[in-house]
Amino acid sequence: MKSPPAKVDPRVRRTRRALRDALVSLILEKDYASITIKEITERAETAYITFYRHYETLDQLLMEILDEGLAELLTRIETLAKQSDASDLETEGRLIFEYIGQKADLFRILFKSQSVARVRKKVVRDVAMIFQRACTPLARLDNPVTINVTSNHISTSLLSLIEWWLDNDMNPPPVKMGKVYKSLIIDSTVGAVSSLSTMSV
Amino acid sequence: MKSPPAKVDPRVRRTRRALRDALVSLILEKDYASITIKEITERAETAYITFYRHYETLDQLLMEILDEGLAELLTRIETLAKQSDASDLETEGRLIFEYIGQKADLFRILFKSQSVARVRKKVVRDVAMIFQRACTPLARLDNPVTINVTSNHISTSLLSLIEWWLDNDMNPPPVKMGKVYKSLIIDSTVGAVSSLSTMSV
DNA sequence: TCCTTTTTGTTATACTGTGAAACAGTATGT
């Protein structure tokens, strides 16, 4: 990584922030596929060519936005998941959905831009990795197929649940979503895994 | 609908089939976003403007392909799900995955073209509707939120499982995927629903 | 403050893809 903040030109910081903000606001108000570089640079009040001086493609800019925003959620889930044997799963779920509620815009962007297949795959893999690390020790998952299919299932289920919640105008509130999370995402999977791992899948 | 087959000009049938086949083969070999109308018409050995004489957009042609191909899977799942209380869930799962294995190309196209967010939403809704109809009577689901969140969960989980299976070169075989389907998709959800419906979610 | 370096703005350009027009040619069913 970059240990010192690596003194970056303030003009570059301004330009990049303007471009990011412009893309974010555009994704929130129209279809991602219909967004053009020209629109972004106009909204960012910068020259068209300036975009290409910082990014090669539109997807690259999108990735930068998502990577930045998702890093916090991922570490948050990871922290919660690691201590999940001891702590309350309902509370874990509630905290996740409270965080998502706070950063609702970011997650709306995430799901709208899943139109880019690569983005979706990457996010699913990132989340799956976390649950894989967190769940492997406590369950008796010696079979690699079971581990893969399970972590993929938890990851996609959680993301789908979040997407459903946002589409449903963030109802019900986080407290109840915590209960849904516990029973639908975690408990049910744990139950299924124990029946799966006793057979030669 | 169109009760009689509505006598369609054989030239139109040929042209449309050529365009569909061309798009299918193109999606299987390259990124959907990079496919152009010109490429399709060239591969279909037809004139560029002919495309626009039959379809308004590329997405419309894609939708026609998927609607046609998915209709059979949907009715198949629906038939199986309706008699699921009596029949064997493992067999139900096996049959689903055997069918998917037969039509693997179609499903690869489906997941590749989920890049179009609208396509994804529609398919999820279609599958969710089926499970909603099938599951409502047998479980005690009086709460509309529980019904929605559950059918959405089953739908997205099943689609994710299918996508994972295709990405994993259709391993393990359908027999084992039937077991995974039963425990991970159905049993686990049924268990979760009973705990959810006893509380005021 | 001055001077050098880096970034940004302006303008121009080549290229690709979209979507539609007019008109000529060809296949179809009766």
Add this chain to the structure above:
DNA sequence: ACATACTGTTTCACAGTATAACAAAAAGGA
């Protein structure tokens, strides 16, 4: 064989991508 409907060719205006050259402005060190 005929009117009808479909398809092919050519042409066009337009929008968006990606790059280049040169001028203008901002940043940071001496």
